[in-house]
Amino acid sequence: MIEYLLTLVLLFVTVLVVSGNNTSVSIGPLVGSGSARIRNAQVIVIIGFISGLIIQGQRMQTASYYLFPFRTPGMVALAFLVTSLIFTLGHFLKTPLSLTMALVGVLLGMSFHSYSAVSSAFVLRMVLLWGIAPLAAFHLSYLANRALGRFQSHSIWRRLEILRALLIATSFIASYTLGTNTIGLIVSIAGFSPLDVILSSVAIVAGVLLFSSGEINRIGRELFSLRTTGALTSIFISAFLVEAGTLLSIPVSNSQALSSGVMGVGFSYRTRFVRLWPFAIIILGWIITPLLGFIAGFGIQFFYR
Secondary structure, three states: OHHHHHHHHHHHHHHHHHHHHHHHHHHHHHHHOOOOOHHHHHHHHHHHHHHHHHHHHHHHHHHHHHHOOOOOHHHHHHHHHHHHHHHHHHHHOOOOOOHHHHHHHHHHHHHHHOOOOOOHHHHHHHHHHHHHHHHHHHHHHHHHHHHHOOOOOOOHHHHHHHHHHHHHHHHHHHHHHHHHHHHHHHHHHHOOOHHHHHHHHHHHHHHHHHHOHHHHHHHHHHHOOOOHHHHHHHHHHHHHHHHHHHHOOOOOOHHHHHHHHHHHHHHHOOOOOOOHHHHHHHHHHHHHHHHHHHHHHHHHHHHHO
C-alpha cells in the first residue's frame, strides 16, 4: 500500500515536471512568433495535453510492456523518481531535455539489471525512429517553409490572419500528440487507471502554469526569432512525426523533432543568421540524457534490491 501511494505521488510529480518542461515543444514557436501571449498559449497546451492523454494515451501501453516487462509499484516509483530528477535538472538549466529518452533509458537500465526480457526488436525500431525523426523534421521543415513562404494573398493582413489561425490550430495538435505519446507513456507505466488519468490531468494544469516559462523563452525567443510561417512549419512537422510514433506505439522525442524542425526553418531563411550554439547544447542533451537515464536506472536497482 505504501509503495502504491508513493507511486501515485511520483506519478503526479513526474507529469508535473514533464508538462512544464515540454510545454515549449508545443507553444514555444507560437509565442516566439508573436502570435499569442504566453498565458493564452498555456491554455491551448493544457487542453491539448489532457485530451491527447484521454483519447489516445493508452496506445503507449504496448511500449511500456516491451520496455518494462516486469515491474512492481516500488520499481515504478523509482523510475518516476529518477526521471523527475533528470527533468528537474533540465528545468534549472532552461534546456528542454527529452523526457522520452530519459524515461526510456531509466526503464531499460532497470530492466537490464533485473534481467527482464526486453524486446530487442522493439528497441531497435525505436532507436531507428529516433534517428530518422530529427533528420526528417529538419529537411521537411526546410522544404515546407520555403514553399509556404511563397504563399501569396491580395491582403497581407488577411495572409497573417490565416497563418496565425493555422499556427494556433497546429499548436493544439502538437500538444495533443505530446499528451498521447509522452504523457501517455508515463501514465501507461503507472497502469493507466482512472485515478492515474485524473491525477495526471491535475498535474498537467499545475505544471504548465507554474513551470513552463523558462523553456518557452528558450525555444521561442533564444533559439530563433521565427516568422509565423516558420513557427507553423516546425510545429506541424514535429506533431506529425510524434503522432506517427503514437500510431506505431513507439515513444518519440517531441523536443528532438521540434528543435530539428526549428533549425531546418532557420536554414531556409538564406538572409538570416541562425545561432548554432543553443542547438548544439540541445543535441548534446539528446546524447547524454538516455545514457544518464540508463546508468541511473541500472544503479538505482541496487538500492531497491
